[in-house]
Amino acid sequence: MSLETVSVTKSFDGHLTKYKFKSTALGGVYAKFNLFIPANAAAGKVPVLVFLAGLECSEDTGAQKGAFIGPAAKEGIALLFPDTSPRGAGVEGEDDDWQFGTGAGFYLNATNPKWAKHYNMLTHVTVELPQVIEAAGLPVDFTRQSITGHSMGGHGSLTLYLSSLLGGSKQYRSASAFAPICNPSKCPWGETAFKGYLAGGIAEGQDLYDATELVKKLPKTPVHILIDYVGCFVIGAVLPVDHFVQGTGDKHYKNGQLLPDNFLKAARDQGYDEVQVRVRDHEGYDHGYYFISTFGADHVHFHANFLKA
Numbered sequence: 048m049s050l051e052t053v054s055v056t057k058s059f060d061g062h063l064t065k066y067k068f069k070s071t072a073l074g075g076v077y078a079k080f081n082l083f084i085p086a087n088a089a090a091g092k093v094p095v096l097v098f099l100a101g102l103e104c105s106e107d108t109g110a111q112k113g114a115f116i117g118p119a120a121k122e123g124i125a126l127l128f129p130d131t132s133p134r135g136a137g138v139e140g141e142d143d144d145w146q147f148g149t150g151a152g153f154y155l156n157a158t159n160p161k162w163a164k165h166y167n168m169l170t171h172v173t174v175e176l177p178q179v180i181e182a183a184g185l186p187v188d189f190t191r192q193s194i195t196g197h198s199m200g201g202h203g204s205l206t207l208y209l210s211s212l213l214g215g216s217k218q219y220r221s222a223s224a225f226a227p228i229c230n231p232s233k234c235p236w237g238e239t240a241f242k243g244y245l246a247g248g249i250a251e252g253q254d255l256y257d258a259t260e261l262v263k264k265l266p267k268t269p270v271h272i273l274i275d276y277v278g279c280f281v282i283g284a285v286l287p288v289d290h291f292v293q294g295t296g297d298k299h300y301k302n303g304q305l306l307p308d309n310f311l312k313a314a315r316d317q318g319y320d321e322v323q324v325r326v327r328d329h330e331g332y333d334h335g336y337y338f339i340s341t342f343g344a345d346h347v348h349f350h351a352n353f354l355k356a
């Protein structure tokens with residue numbers, strides 16, 4: 048599992064390095080990731096913020112388009128950008144549909160035998176990447192770790208964080224998300240993923256990988272969650288799609304893929320107020336990286352509160 052360096056790029060006085068290694072979690076295929084190490088790491092290990100990208104993206108998307116590096120350099124925080132799925136696993140049909148298979152690993156561990164050897168992004172992100180980075184002696188302190196993500200990656204951020212609280216590991220100090228898939232067992236993207244990857248189908252996904260269901264199970268443990276959205280919603284009542292100016296807003300939200308109001312309602316019903324689960328709504332932006340880069344610095348500073356506490 049030793050790391051090979053693919054490229055090194057200086058940015059904001061630190062360095063963004065692309066690595067690759069043969070991934071055990073992903074069934075022996077090469078996995079790539081980007082790691083930004085800020086200049087202050089010369090003086091000792093730094094905390095880390097993980098960014099999980101969305102469907103059709105890679106380890107490069109957030110690094111190149113998210114505008115996270117400047118704020119992270121300022122805060123003295125490392126950034127870890129994993130890929131979104133195994134690549135070249137050779138599973139029949141994995142390249143047929145942009146919503147499933149390559150580029151669409153959904154940050155879970157597959158239990159359907161067809162996918163289970165390779166499609167284990169949960170273990171890859173939560174266990175394997177910290178292990179290989181630590182084993183390589185890189186100056187990252189994984190006891191101070193937070194997580195963020197976009198769309199499918201926002202689903203990953205929320206579910207990895209909530210699962211780590213429910214399982215007691217508290218691996219992440221805080222979570223945030225840009226336009227996340229919030230209730231995947233009730234949206235087409237999530238249904239496709241759960242039916243395909245999981246032997247137990249949607250029921251297994253609902254139990255293990257659905258942020259809206261996971262938040263309902265939390266005991267009154269403190270949580271730190273920031274979510275930014277690009278639609279208009281109020282608890283329990285999504286506004287009609289013609290509320291949006293033509294050409295603006297988030298088409299995936301309008302198509303019922305994201306379901307943020309379900310998550311917010313579940314969180315509020317569980318007793319979490321706007322300090323613990325903060326959801327902000329930004330009308331007129333779309334689902335893409337111009338939206339993410341507009342609010343990226345806010346997310347880095349939000350996580351810095353907990354990573355540097």
Ligand SMILES: N[C@@H](CCC(=O)N[C@@H](CSC=O)C(=O)NCC(=O)O)C(=O)O
Pocket residue numbers: 100101102103104108112145197198199200334335336
């Ligand atoms: N090809 C698709 C659109 C795919 C898409 O919108 N991907 C999003 C993430 S969606 C949820 O996970 C993305 O981040 N794209 C990269 C970008 O640079 O914007 C279609 O036909 O709709």
